[in-house]
Amino acid sequence: MRIGELAAKAGVSVRALRYYEEQRLLASERSASGQRLYADGAVDRVGLIQQLYAAGLPSRTIVELLPCVETGEVTTELLHRLAAERSRIDAQIRSLTSTRGRLDDILTTTATSWCTGEPCPPAGTTLAP
């Protein structure tokens, strides 16, 4: 498949795919005329890249971890990198959970009053705690 099709299937921009190649996250064959050609597996790989980006990992880290995440093959230093990133992600999950709880507090304390028989206030209303 060519780059446009991969972009559509993976849900990213063409520019992003070229950028991934530049960062050595994603390789491509080339046709005789120089156009990029991808195998079907590239869709999953792009998905994985997106997932790692979403976890806050920069390209540099992803390019180091990608081969072992895909193949399971790993060196001992890489294991430490993996463990470090894992704990980073874990901390971020705890932080986000805490933040979500804080928002939930506000949402529930204001929302419960409407569920206890009071009418839903009109738009633009200011509500006290």
Added chain:
Amino acid sequence: MRIGELAAKAGVSVRALRYYEEQRLLASERSASGQRLYADGAVDRVGLIQQLYAAGLPSRTIVELLPCVETGEVTTELLHRLAAERSRIDAQIRSLTSTRGRLDDILTTTATSWCTGEPCPPAGTTLAP
């Protein structure tokens, strides 16, 4: 307290505090000579700002949500904003949890072998899946 002390207590840079003021996230009194003066509560407020930044909210969103997060007072549109951000954070937690699981898979499959009596391989070793 002056800006340097607040920065130290809150664990952020002086530049960050001035930036927060520029973004109207953090107000300050001024001394006769123009120096910023903060109350003790500013430490917590900065912590809250940091937490919201860590959750991926941009300044524009934080400045809208901050008053209601602090006071609990809220308008109906703001409630929708809060709910939207909550679901965004929730989705991010799920994504991170999935990513963490993926890293865990690699870590456990390689680490368990060491716990089953095999010697720990030397640094620089490449391990098969």
Added chain:
DNA sequence: CTAAAACCTGACGTTGACGTCAGAGGCAAG
């Protein structure tokens, strides 16, 4: 065959949360 659509490289633009530097003024200690 031709026009539209897709692709190429190269290069500059964008955004957010600050870092950093310049030049000038303020404040407590000796």
Added chain:
DNA sequence: CTTGCCTCTGACGTCAACGTCAGGTTTTAG
């Protein structure tokens, strides 16, 4: 009083992950 640290404003620098544009080639549809 002056030395050394803190603070001020203003302005430019940074970094990552792309967006966007220019100018040219390739592929596809009719």
